[in-house]
Amino acid sequence: MLERKQLRTRAQVTFVLPDHTPDGPVSVVGDFNHWNPAAHPLESRGDGTRATTVSLPRHSAHSFRYLAAGDYWFNDDTADSHDGTNSRIHT
Known part of the structure:
Protein backbone atom coordinates (compact mmCIF):
# COMPACT_ATOMS: atom_id res chain seq x y z
CA MET A 1 0.00 0.00 0.00
CA LEU A 2 1.17 3.53 -0.69
CA GLU A 3 0.49 6.48 1.59
CA ARG A 4 1.12 10.00 0.26
CA LYS A 5 1.50 13.44 1.74
CA GLN A 6 1.85 16.43 -0.56
CA LEU A 7 4.18 19.17 0.59
CA ARG A 8 4.98 22.44 -1.17
CA THR A 9 7.68 21.14 -3.53
CA ARG A 10 7.98 17.49 -2.48
CA ALA A 11 5.77 14.47 -2.00
CA GLN A 12 6.33 12.11 0.91
CA VAL A 13 5.52 8.57 -0.16
CA THR A 14 5.30 5.84 2.46
CA PHE A 15 5.63 2.27 1.22
CA VAL A 16 3.68 -0.07 3.52
CA LEU A 17 3.59 -3.88 3.73
CA PRO A 18 2.29 -6.37 6.31
CA ASP A 19 4.88 -6.99 9.05
CA HIS A 20 5.72 -10.59 8.13
CA THR A 21 4.60 -11.01 4.53
CA PRO A 22 7.00 -11.91 3.12
CA ASP A 23 9.19 -13.13 5.98
CA GLY A 24 12.51 -11.45 6.64
CA PRO A 25 13.83 -8.03 5.72
CA VAL A 26 12.30 -6.08 2.82
CA SER A 27 13.52 -2.89 1.12
CA VAL A 28 11.96 -0.63 -1.46
CA VAL A 29 14.33 -0.05 -4.35
CA GLY A 30 13.84 2.21 -7.31
CA ASP A 31 15.21 4.85 -9.61
CA PHE A 32 14.91 7.34 -6.71
CA ASN A 33 17.59 5.49 -4.70
CA HIS A 34 19.67 4.08 -7.58
CA TRP A 35 18.19 0.60 -6.94
CA ASN A 36 20.15 0.39 -3.67
CA PRO A 37 18.58 -2.17 -1.28
CA ALA A 38 20.32 -0.62 1.74
CA ALA A 39 18.82 2.85 1.15
CA HIS A 40 15.20 2.30 2.27
CA PHE A 64 10.26 0.81 -7.98
CA ARG A 65 10.04 -2.75 -6.66
CA TYR A 66 10.39 -4.48 -3.32
CA LEU A 67 13.35 -6.74 -2.56
CA ALA A 68 12.94 -9.37 0.16
CA ALA A 69 15.28 -11.94 1.64
CA GLY A 70 16.44 -14.65 -0.75
CA ASP A 71 16.63 -12.24 -3.69
CA TYR A 72 12.82 -12.24 -3.95
CA TRP A 73 11.67 -9.25 -6.04
CA PHE A 74 8.01 -8.26 -6.17
CA ASN A 75 5.76 -5.38 -7.23
CA ASP A 76 3.16 -3.33 -5.39
CA ASP A 77 -0.41 -4.12 -6.47
CA THR A 78 -1.50 -0.65 -5.30
CA ALA A 79 1.01 1.20 -7.50
CA ASP A 80 -0.29 3.82 -9.92
CA SER A 81 0.78 1.69 -12.87
CA HIS A 82 3.23 -0.97 -14.00
CA ASP A 83 5.69 -0.85 -16.89
CA GLY A 84 5.98 -4.60 -17.38
CA THR A 85 8.77 -5.27 -14.87
CA ASN A 86 8.39 -2.50 -12.31
CA SER A 87 5.73 -0.74 -10.31
CA ARG A 88 5.30 2.98 -11.06
CA ILE A 89 4.36 5.87 -8.81
CA HIS A 90 3.30 9.34 -9.95
CA THR A 91 3.66 12.15 -7.40
Whole structure:
Protein backbone atom coordinates (compact mmCIF):
# COMPACT_ATOMS: atom_id res chain seq x y z
CA MET A 1 0.00 0.00 0.00
CA LEU A 2 1.17 3.53 -0.69
CA GLU A 3 0.49 6.48 1.59
CA ARG A 4 1.12 10.00 0.26
CA LYS A 5 1.50 13.44 1.74
CA GLN A 6 1.85 16.43 -0.56
CA LEU A 7 4.18 19.17 0.59
CA ARG A 8 4.98 22.44 -1.17
CA THR A 9 7.68 21.14 -3.53
CA ARG A 10 7.98 17.49 -2.48
CA ALA A 11 5.77 14.47 -2.00
CA GLN A 12 6.33 12.11 0.91
CA VAL A 13 5.52 8.57 -0.16
CA THR A 14 5.30 5.84 2.46
CA PHE A 15 5.63 2.27 1.22
CA VAL A 16 3.68 -0.07 3.52
CA LEU A 17 3.59 -3.88 3.73
CA PRO A 18 2.29 -6.37 6.31
CA ASP A 19 4.88 -6.99 9.05
CA HIS A 20 5.72 -10.59 8.13
CA THR A 21 4.60 -11.01 4.53
CA PRO A 22 7.00 -11.91 3.12
CA ASP A 23 9.19 -13.13 5.98
CA GLY A 24 12.51 -11.45 6.64
CA PRO A 25 13.83 -8.03 5.72
CA VAL A 26 12.30 -6.08 2.82
CA SER A 27 13.52 -2.89 1.12
CA VAL A 28 11.96 -0.63 -1.46
CA VAL A 29 14.33 -0.05 -4.35
CA GLY A 30 13.84 2.21 -7.31
CA ASP A 31 15.21 4.85 -9.61
CA PHE A 32 14.91 7.34 -6.71
CA ASN A 33 17.59 5.49 -4.70
CA HIS A 34 19.67 4.08 -7.58
CA TRP A 35 18.19 0.60 -6.94
CA ASN A 36 20.15 0.39 -3.67
CA PRO A 37 18.58 -2.17 -1.28
CA ALA A 38 20.32 -0.62 1.74
CA ALA A 39 18.82 2.85 1.15
CA HIS A 40 15.20 2.30 2.27
CA PRO A 41 14.56 -0.83 4.39
CA LEU A 42 11.03 -1.19 5.73
CA GLU A 43 10.78 -0.89 9.53
CA SER A 44 8.05 -2.27 11.80
CA ARG A 45 5.48 0.36 12.81
CA GLY A 46 4.03 -1.64 15.72
CA ASP A 47 0.57 -1.83 14.13
CA GLY A 48 1.11 -5.03 12.12
CA THR A 49 2.75 -3.22 9.22
CA ARG A 50 6.24 -2.16 8.23
CA ALA A 51 7.07 0.91 6.19
CA THR A 52 9.60 3.38 4.90
CA THR A 53 9.08 6.93 3.66
CA VAL A 54 10.77 8.51 0.66
CA SER A 55 10.71 12.20 -0.29
CA LEU A 56 10.24 12.71 -4.03
CA PRO A 57 9.82 15.76 -6.26
CA ARG A 58 6.20 16.64 -6.96
CA HIS A 59 4.86 16.00 -10.45
CA SER A 60 7.35 13.22 -11.17
CA ALA A 61 7.12 9.51 -11.99
CA HIS A 62 9.32 6.75 -10.62
CA SER A 63 9.88 3.01 -11.06
CA PHE A 64 10.26 0.81 -7.98
CA ARG A 65 10.04 -2.75 -6.66
CA TYR A 66 10.39 -4.48 -3.32
CA LEU A 67 13.35 -6.74 -2.56
CA ALA A 68 12.94 -9.37 0.16
CA ALA A 69 15.28 -11.94 1.64
CA GLY A 70 16.44 -14.65 -0.75
CA ASP A 71 16.63 -12.24 -3.69
CA TYR A 72 12.82 -12.24 -3.95
CA TRP A 73 11.67 -9.25 -6.04
CA PHE A 74 8.01 -8.26 -6.17
CA ASN A 75 5.76 -5.38 -7.23
CA ASP A 76 3.16 -3.33 -5.39
CA ASP A 77 -0.41 -4.12 -6.47
CA THR A 78 -1.50 -0.65 -5.30
CA ALA A 79 1.01 1.20 -7.50
CA ASP A 80 -0.29 3.82 -9.92
CA SER A 81 0.78 1.69 -12.87
CA HIS A 82 3.23 -0.97 -14.00
CA ASP A 83 5.69 -0.85 -16.89
CA GLY A 84 5.98 -4.60 -17.38
CA THR A 85 8.77 -5.27 -14.87
CA ASN A 86 8.39 -2.50 -12.31
CA SER A 87 5.73 -0.74 -10.31
CA ARG A 88 5.30 2.98 -11.06
CA ILE A 89 4.36 5.87 -8.81
CA HIS A 90 3.30 9.34 -9.95
CA THR A 91 3.66 12.15 -7.40
